Amino acid sequence: MNTQKVSKVNCALNISDFENIGKTAFKEASKALSELLNQKIQLKLISVLVLSPIDMINAIGNELPTEVVAGYSEVEGVVDGVLLMVMPVEHAATTAKKLLEQLLGANILSEEMALDLFKEITNIVFGTITSTVYNKYGIYLKYSVPRVVIDNFVAILDNIALIYITLLNEVVILNAEIEGEEKLQLKLLFIPGEHKIR
Amino acid sequence: MAVRELRIVKVNDHSVANELRKNATTVGIGMFKVSRNPAKLGTWALGSCVAIILFDPLLPAGGLAHALLPSPHRVLDSPGKYVTSAIDAMIRELKSLGASVKRLKAAIIGGANILDFAKNISVSARNVATARKVLSIHYGIPVVDEDVGGNVGRNVVFDIGEGTIYVWYTRRSLFGSLR
Numbered sequence: 336m337n338t339q340k341v342s343k344v345n346c347a348l349n350i351s352d353f354e355n356i357g358k359t360a361f362k363e364a365s366k367a368l369s370e371l372l373n374q375k376i377q378l379k380l381i382s383v384l385v386l387s388p389i390d391m392i393n394a395i396g397n398e399l400p401t402e403v404v405a406g407y408s409e410v411e412g413v414v415d416g417v418l419l420m421v422m423p424v425e426h427a428a429t430t431a432k433k434l435l436e437q438l439l440g441a442n443i444l445s446e447e448m449a450l451d452l453f454k455e456i457t458n459i460v461f462g463t464i465t466s467t468v469y470n471k472y473g474i475y476l477k478y479s480v481p482r483v484v485i486d487n488f489v490a491i492l493d494n495i496a497l498i499y500i501t502l503l504n505e506v507v508i509l510n511a512e513i514e515g516e517e518k519l520q521l522k523l524l525f526i527p528g529e530h531k532i533r
Numbered sequence: 534m535a536v537r538e539l540r541i542v543k544v545n546d547h548s549v550a551n552e553l554r555k556n557a558t559t560v561g562i563g564m565f566k567v568s569r570n571p572a573k574l575g576t577w578a579l580g581s582c583v584a585i586i587l588f589d590p591l592l593p594a595g596g597l598a599h600a601l602l603p604s605p606h607r608v609l610d611s612p613g614k615y616v617t618s619a620i621d622a623m624i625r626e627l628k629s630l631g632a633s634v635k636r637l638k639a640a641i642i643g644g645a646n647i648l649d650f651a652k653n654i655s656v657s658a659r660n661v662a663t664a665r666k667v668l669s670i671h672y673g674i675p676v677v678d679e680d681v682g683g684n685v686g687r688n689v690v691f692d693i694g695e696g697t698i699y700v701w702y703t704r705r706s707l708f709g710s711l712r
Contacts, residue, residue, distance in 0.1 A: 428707045444708045486703045490580030490686030494647045
């Protein structure tokens, strides 16, 4: 078992804990999303990474620029930071197109409606993540109303990193897939800010 | 001989942008490169970071840095990472290529606030302000063109032979990606 601690965040969680949180939260999120969208949605955890900000930026910075749809919230609680859910823009567009067709029964490609939908999905995922963290570990995290942006993944990370990351904190990355007719990628990141125990 | 002017050209066509990207040497995040003509230097995904471009039109020679922060806090781990040290290092290396500080012109690109945070301490604005200050006050290098601020990511290719800086923004359309 991987027992690497997220030491600087110091919330006594290791990779196995994040795997548990991811699995439970995604299971709950799948149920909630399936009900909301009236179709079977399955979020599946693929891997968990805990990286230093430098490793994260190097790992992602060496990739070609990828445009993503990102839902994000500021987090307050035992630790402050940012929750970020990203999906490649093509995957998000495919998903949104199908969901809008299903919900509206027509081929209406409204960017505004699609982004609102993504915001709602982000809210459900963040809600299940934070409630799972509280139920399993008693750690209370409050998140702000999610906002959504489309931009380059590295540029987004760079914006967050410069505001939130101290060089000592690790970033938690949950890699997930949305299973359906095709597999769609999803990444969920927790980027802690200054170390804080309340 | 025609005088080369350092100037920014906005690119709206993504197929043109892709061609530019393919033919450029990448300058990574927190890095810098200098070169003499012919060379095309490119950097991608500028968020709150800034690209600082220096150009000696006579040689021609130029440099591009992708800096993350205004200045080092304690230890200078990598000169390209900070606005102050990236400018110093580029000037030093451009001089070794035969460039003259008196002839140098500069441009600044980036410094966007892509995300709307409550506690935005605006590193972006400080990056841009530091670049302007170090270039113009410390070195007396004129900043002849800028494309800074806003809330969108940028990509840059600097053609040293022409003195042209090509800039394009991240496409911000969800369904545009399907068409």
